[in-house]
Amino acid sequence: MAKSGASATRPANMAERSVATGIVGYAEQAFAVAAAEVQKLRHDPVELFTRAVQPVLWLMLFGEVMARVRGVAPGNIPYLDYLSAGILAQSTLFVAIFYGISAIWERDLGVLQRYLVSPAPRSALVLGKALSAGVRALSQALIVYLLAIVLGVAISLDPIHVVGVVVAIMLASALFSTLSLIIACIVKTRERFMGIGQVLTMPIFFASNAIYPLSLMPVWLRVVSRTNPLTYEVDALRALMLAEGASVYGLLVDFGFLVAVAAFLVAVAAGMYGRMGY
Amino acid sequence: MTVASGESTTAEKGAGPLQTAVATAALTRKFGEMTAVDRISLTIEQGEIFGLIGPNGAGKSTFIKMLTTLLPPTSGTAVVAGYDIRAKPAEVRHHIGYVPQLLSADGSLSGYENLLLSARLYGVPRGERKDRIEGALKWMGLKEAAHRVVGQYSGGMIRRLEIAQSLLHRPEVLFLDEPTIGLDPGARDTVWEHIADLRDRFHRTMVVTSHQMEEMDAFCDRIALIARGRIVVVGTSAELKASIGHDATLDDVFIRLAGATEATDMEGSYGEVRRERDSARKHG
Numbered sequence: 327m328a329k330s331g332a333s334a335t336r337p338a339n340m341a342e343r344s345v346a347t348g349i350v351g352y353a354e355q356a357f358a359v360a361a362a363e364v365q366k367l368r369h370d371p372v373e374l375f376t377r378a379v380q381p382v383l384w385l386m387l388f389g390e391v392m393a394r395v396r397g398v399a400p401g402n403i404p405y406l407d408y409l410s411a412g413i414l415a416q417s418t419l420f421v422a423i424f425y426g427i428s429a430i431w432e433r434d435l436g437v438l439q440r441y442l443v444s445p446a447p448r449s450a451l452v453l454g455k456a457l458s459a460g461v462r463a464l465s466q467a468l469i470v471y472l473l474a475i476v477l478g479v480a481i482s483l484d485p486i487h488v489v490g491v492v493v494a495i496m497l498a499s500a501l502f503s504t505l506s507l508i509i510a511c512i513v514k515t516r517e518r519f520m521g522i523g524q525v526l527t528m529p530i531f532f533a534s535n536a537i538y539p540l541s542l543m544p545v546w547l548r549v550v551s552r553t554n555p556l557t558y559e560v561d562a563l564r565a566l567m568l569a570e571g572a573s574v575y576g577l578l579v580d581f582g583f584l585v586a587v588a589a590f591l592v593a594v595a596a597g598m599y600g601r602m603g604y
Numbered sequence: 605m606t607v608a609s610g611e612s613t614t615a616e617k618g619a620g621p622l623q624t625a626v627a628t629a630a631l632t633r634k635f636g637e638m639t640a641v642d643r644i645s646l647t648i649e650q651g652e653i654f655g656l657i658g659p660n661g662a663g664k665s666t667f668i669k670m671l672t673t674l675l676p677p678t679s680g681t682a683v684v685a686g687y688d689i690r691a692k693p694a695e696v697r698h699h700i701g702y703v704p705q706l707l708s709a710d711g712s713l714s715g716y717e718n719l720l721l722s723a724r725l726y727g728v729p730r731g732e733r734k735d736r737i738e739g740a741l742k743w744m745g746l747k748e749a750a751h752r753v754v755g756q757y758s759g760g761m762i763r764r765l766e767i768a769q770s771l772l773h774r775p776e777v778l779f780l781d782e783p784t785i786g787l788d789p790g791a792r793d794t795v796w797e798h799i800a801d802l803r804d805r806f807h808r809t810m811v812v813t814s815h816q817m818e819e820m821d822a823f824c825d826r827i828a829l830i831a832r833g834r835i836v837v838v839g840t841s842a843e844l845k846a847s848i849g850h851d852a853t854l855d856d857v858f859i860r861l862a863g864a865t866e867a868t869d870m871e872g873s874y875g876e877v878r879r880e881r882d883s884a885r886k887h888g
Contacts (some may be wrong), residue, residue, distance in 0.1 A: 328683045351727050354727070355724065355727070357724070358721055358724030358725055359721075361721075362710065362713060362717065365713055365714075365717045366710070366713060369712055369713070369714075369753055370712060370779075418854070434706075434884070435706060435707050435711075436705070436706020436707045436708040436710070437708055437709075439674060439702070439704040439706065439708055440702075440709075440722070440769070441702070441707040441725070443672050443673070443674060443697060443700075443704075444697060444722070444725040445694050445695075445697040445698045445725075445727065445728055446725045447694070455844075471817055479612075492735055506682070514770045557747075568640055570659045576653060585825050593633040600674075603669075603674045603675070604675055
């Protein structure tokens with residue numbers, strides 16, 4: 327063994343970097359990934375507009391018809407108001423759940439290797455990617471808000487509520503995009519990913535309170551829906567986005583659930599992301 | 605010429621001006637049954653341009669992926685820029701640069717934004733970022749194109765940008781996997797001139813793979829021929845050629861020593877060929 331050559335290592339100078347600069351550095355690395363995403367959107371914003379078509383169609387076609395059905399939305403909220411929060415959540419879900427495709431794309435190109443060979447911790451990279459998905463989702467929120475106002479939905483423009491909506495959307499996007507990243511790490515090809523992405527969006531969307539309340543569901547589906555992060559995102563959005571909205575589970579539960587699941591998924595993805603580069 | 609199985613004594617020389625940039629010890633990587641890299645022990649000195657040649661699927665890329673900490677070894681280890689790749693991968697990454705064979709610059713960002721991303725990921729101090737990026741753009745002749753989207757760059761410009769991205773944090777060892785693949789002769793020369801400049805002016809160590817034997821002959825201080833995951837021979841280009849006979853070229857060395865071992869049935873060959881053609885197309 328050439329142990330003599332291999333053991334002549336330098337002492338690590340990790341200790342010299344203090345905890346504070348470590349945290350700043352970590353945040354900066356995560357921020358760098360998200361900042362690059364914003365720059366990309368600035369160069370080519372077309373995608374933002376094409377993605378806006380789907381929520382518009384849901385609200386204007388599905389929403390206008392279902393608004394005539396009595397008794398779907400609980401309480402005295404008009405159905406279109408009830409639906410608008412669900413559609414906002416749905417549009418962020420659809421953007422985030424296919425986010426893994428871009429990770430596979432970056433892997434095939436070689437961009438991923440540039441990320442992985444940098445000293446940035448894997449979790450900072452994953453967090454940066456999650457933030458990027460949140461940034462994309464916020465542009466969706468703007469469009470849904472504008473459309474909802476045009477359609478006469480009673481929107482709350484209280485700054486605290488708006489900030490709450492931004493946080494809820496960022497959190498949920500981070501959560502679903504990281505789930506998507508985990509799937510990408512497992513399947514590794516775009517073809518396989520597309521199939522799984524399609525299969526996932528349907529149950530996540532329909533086994534939730536996005537377009538109807540859980541009270542209309544059979545018991546088994548209600549149980550499934552209560553474990554669905556989308557349900558908690560929608561619940562928070564209804565309370566914060568609508569002037570007359572209220573949370574069923576309480577905002578603390580909503581945000582707590584989203585934070586816990588997102589943190590868990592980021593930790594799992596950080597462990598897998600490096601293997602994408604093999 | 606030294607045949608690679610011998611262990612080096614460079615560790616003892618460590619105190620002198622010549623220091624070891626890379627030292628591998630029986631470095632091995634298996635993919636299932638297939639051994640891609642088979643107990644490679646190799647020492648690369650600081651300030652040399654070290655070439656790796658060998659047939660497709662010989663294990664060059666796997667070897668480099670392990671040295672850059674992208675891929676953990678199955679057994680054996682290596683010290684790169686003074687840090688053990690298994691024990692201190694983050695420190696290794698701090699001190700090396702890597703220009704992958706694939707297209708690693710982001711085509712939907714501008715050249716400047718690509719450099720800024722690298723500077724931030726590598727923790728280049730905020731106060732120095734702008735100067736270093738400006739310097740890199742100037743050195744690489746990309747100043748005019750700095751704010752254009754990389755998707756509109758030529759292959760040579762992309763390669764120069766990728767090299768610039770890998771140098772912003774002033775790495776001690778730079779790994780370049782097929783840096784001239786898919787480039788026209790003019791662009792290839794420019795890339796090599798910059799690599800030589802890095803050695804001559806900044807005493808950087810570079811580990812380069814290529815199938816362009818004339819280029820390797822002209823620019824590498826030492827060359828190792830890898831076949832079937834093992835080092836067949838290592839030495840200066842002149843030594844390698846002399847071992848084959850008078851008037852031998854590096855091509856002759858390659859064909860004589862690796863040609864016989866070329867394995868078309870080797871796992872991973874298809875993927876490598878596809879990747880090479882891919883990156884040739886994207887850079888070209």
